[in-house]
Amino acid sequence: MLSQNGIPTAEDLQQVMPSEERLNKGPVAIAECFQCIPCNPCSTACPVHAITVQPDINQTPVIDWDRCIGCRQCVAACPGLAIFVVDMAYRPDMATVTIPFEFLPVPEKGMKAQGLSRAGAPLGWFEVVEARQARGNNLTWLVTLAVPKDLAMEVRNIKAGGYRNE
């Protein structure tokens, strides 16, 4: 249970997932943010005003998935590293997952990194399709992995170091 071990349950996740129809249209942000804490940088970072934290900053974010363009500004902005962007339209059989990452070394594009679940369990080796650092003093890296579609809602971290050049 989330409040005991930090791992969100399927029920928790269900509340924050876009519809399958929306997921299939292309990149979209998913805020795995389940606790009312005073925080709202995701909403101020969103260039298309798709994220609201209302009526006060203690609410969890609500994403308007019809507006969201999957730009990943919120992924970089979230202080809790709790927002991910998933693109189910990447390839017929493959999706991408963008993960906020704050460890060294950072993998380079084209390398393979070991993907980890929300519980830190290894899920396989996946190609890094992009790795870039957020602007300014933010310093968080955005690492995008290509993963099989059935793992797009499972892979939420990569193991730092030990990347493969393939």
Added chain:
Amino acid sequence: MIRDIDLMIVGGGPAGLMAALAAAEAAPEGAKILLCERDEALGGQLVKQTHKFFGSEKQHAGERGIFIGRGLSDAVHAEAKIEVMTDATVLGLYEDGIVTVLNDDKHLKFRPRKLIVATGASEKFLAFPGNDLPGIYGAGAVQTLMNVSGVKPAERVVMVGAGNIGLIVSYQLLQAGVDVACVVEAAPKIGGYLVHASKLARSGVPIRTGWTVKEAFGDQELEGVVLIRLDENFQPIEGTEETVYCDTLCLAVGLSPLAELLYQADCAMTYVRELSGAVPVVDEDLMTSVSGIYVCGDVSGIEEASSAMVEGRLAGFAAAKALGWNADLAQAEIEKAREELNELRSGPTGARIRAGIAKVQERREGSC
């Protein structure tokens, strides 16, 4: 020689820095504001907060603590009305209003018209057999070693406490390449923000709620700890002991307000569990029972740094108002700060703080 000044601020952490900047904003040319910091540089705990802050833009949310600290320190140094004295330990507050300071091996005396105490907090410790072994630290010390001194403090750590400090320092240990064996938390639930807990979970660090340290062992230094499960009344359950080998144990079991100066000044103090210790009885302007002495930040009750910064602004403008500096601006800013604090504290994670502040208010009204 006694130097007369308008305002002295004790402590150059997030609360003290904001208090100094706020007071300076309202102060006329020629005002004498002195900020004393016992460390060699300003910033307080911000100098090691490498994570991004929560809150809203008004409290620098999304920025990393180290950069917030740098920005505030630079602004304070650039402000002509503020004199900064580092390596300056405030030793005593006397009945006649004299404040003594140890700086550069000299014993200095000041007579400030108003005083803001922003001394922060110290870490609590935990009693168990073997807790004096080398290798057992407060989490704050380990964070300083890593993030300020650039020293890898351990190979394998057990963290005690799943509040925000325990969770954040565990994550920063991982970033420094240290193995975190587990986070142990006596309470049945994680006390810190769950997003911090999730970051650890997806890095493979188990968070074990309902567990505590029974004892630590080692020949010359720490070699491991024995953990034990607790029942719902926080009593250890015999037979559930488990040994975890580690070279370092970090304690992140809470903070206590650093209020010695307030006791010296004979400020009315009251023990409030929700605020993590004995805190000064304050009014809505954060003034203590001693006229002219204000407080802000953790010394008035343990809370987040974002609230400490807003409290600093409130205390700074309140002292300015009392000094007769730009009263209209000061009053408007005091009200803004109060609103911001209400917003930060209005959610479920602020419930404990709200309850604590209500108790302080009750005790103030009771004493009138």
